Amino acid sequence: MRNSLLCLAAAGLLFSACQQNNSTHKATAGTAADSAVSDGHTAQNSLDWASTYEGVLPCADCEGIKTTLTLKEDLTYLLREEYLKKDVVNEEQGSFNWNKEGTSITVNRQDGGFLKFFVGENQLRSLDQAGKEITGPLASSYILKQQP
Structure with missing residues (x-):
């Protein structure tokens, strides 16, 4: 039982970290579209x-x-x-x-x-x-x- 709870807690933390990383990526992508293209093309x-x-x-x-x-x-x-x-x-x-x-x-x-x-x-x-x-x-x- 203790191992199951430990696995669930670890999975929850991993899922939470992935969600934060994904939302940060989306926010960064949105601002990049509004500014100059990063590949040097203007x-x-x-x-x-x-x-x-x-x-x-x-x-x-x-x-x-x-x-x-x-x-x-x-x-x-x-x-x-x-x-x-x-x-x-x-x-x-x-x-x-x-x-x-x-x-x-x-x-x-x-x-x-x-x-x-x-x-x-x-x-x-x-x-x-x-x-x-x-x-x-x-x-x-x-x-x-x-x-x-």
Whole structure:
């Protein structure tokens, strides 16, 4: 009887240890998916990001901002913003830089401001000023599509 209880206790400890290890593994896997891939592949070194991207971004006081952003391999950009139904066009050029993970860029505006984008396959997704993903009902409106 004593041997049976000892075996049950040992099995319980072993099972408990396996459960903890498994949940730790799952938590680690979840965070790895949210950050840069550990094999060294990033948007910066794996995607054909040097291109022209277009889309109509939301606007607080107009029908939208038709945006064309060209990213060049020398880390410079050309930006054209056309405010629809307002007859206002803004064009500028400057530089941009990658974040340390190689997943998003910051476009340094001529007025001292900046734009942030997550670089995905064939698209740029606008980020908020803190570099966080824009969520909510208009989230899909904050995408610039790569042009052929």
